Amino acid sequence: MLRVNGELVDPDLVEETFSRIKAEAEQRLQISCCERDPEFYAQAEEEVGDSILIAQEAEKRFEEIPEEEIKPQLKEMIDTYRSHGASWEMLEAQRDMMRHEIAASMRMDKLISDILGGDETVSEEEVEAFYQEFLEDYRTPAEASSLHLMKTLNENTTPGEVFNLMCRLREEALDGGDFEEIAKRETEKSTGELDLGWISLDRPTNPFEATLFSMREGEVSPVIVYEHALHLIKVTGRKEEHLVPKEEIHDELSQRALARKKRLALQALAKDLRKTAVIEKIDNEGDEVSG
DSSP states (O other), rough: EEEEEEEEOHHHHHHHHHHHHHHHHHHHHHHHGGGHHHHHHHHHHHHHHHHHHHHHHHHHSOOOOOOOHHHHHHHHHHHHHOOOOOOHHHHTTTTTHHHHHHHHHHHHHHHHHHTTTTTTOOOOOHHHHHHHGGGGGGEEEOEEEHHHEEOOOOTTSOOHHHHHHHHHHHHHHHHTTHHHHHHHHOOOOTOOOOOOEEOOOTTTSHHHHHHHHSSSSTTTTEEEEEESSEEEEEEEEEOOOOOOOOOGGGHHHHHHHHHHHHHHHHHHHHHHHOOOOEEEEEETSOBBOOO
């Protein structure tokens, strides 16, 4: 367990943060990262510790939030819950908790405004810099549409027999045969689906996608071996990747750039607060854990 300036941290909060950090890393790297669990757990403890320090600082600077500032937001929250069917009895029982949550949120807003000196805007230069840094987020991937013919590998045939058959079907298509008609006649796909529609290039190392996106429109593929089956595809359409113009997403860019500006300011504050903070790892009995 963690104790930050005498305040015990809910272990579940650290576990949830650890799970998120690990899942994000595995999604980004497309691999399992179990061997990095200690690293991810240390990151989770640091992130949660920083959030506690920031919340403590917000409460220190803005201990009392005037009731007249809380009331409008409390009314809005209650009205929202009521519109979703919440009873008055339930809302009355939760009123103090809702007031506490609103006050905590308002303290955080005031703290951010305070450390930014009231400047909660981003300039055009900052928006442009953010756009250039995160260009890949706004690059639309290439797409391709195709017709599909599949033969399964099973105990009744040898891989060589199926491969030779697929080669003959490919030759038939290359010699002028109608690929769609050939696919209708020969495919063993359980759904009988021929048209795969538009597929985005998301996994360039996937053998199916790698073949599909290395072909021109109208071209018939070589035989593809993938997921215990053999495949032929004919490309029926191509859309090249393109970058979404900044002008079309200016509002989104501004919001993301401002959110990052606030996040970086809070991270800098947490780093400064750590210089004088008392952060301890303790066991369930409250004794400090060495190391």
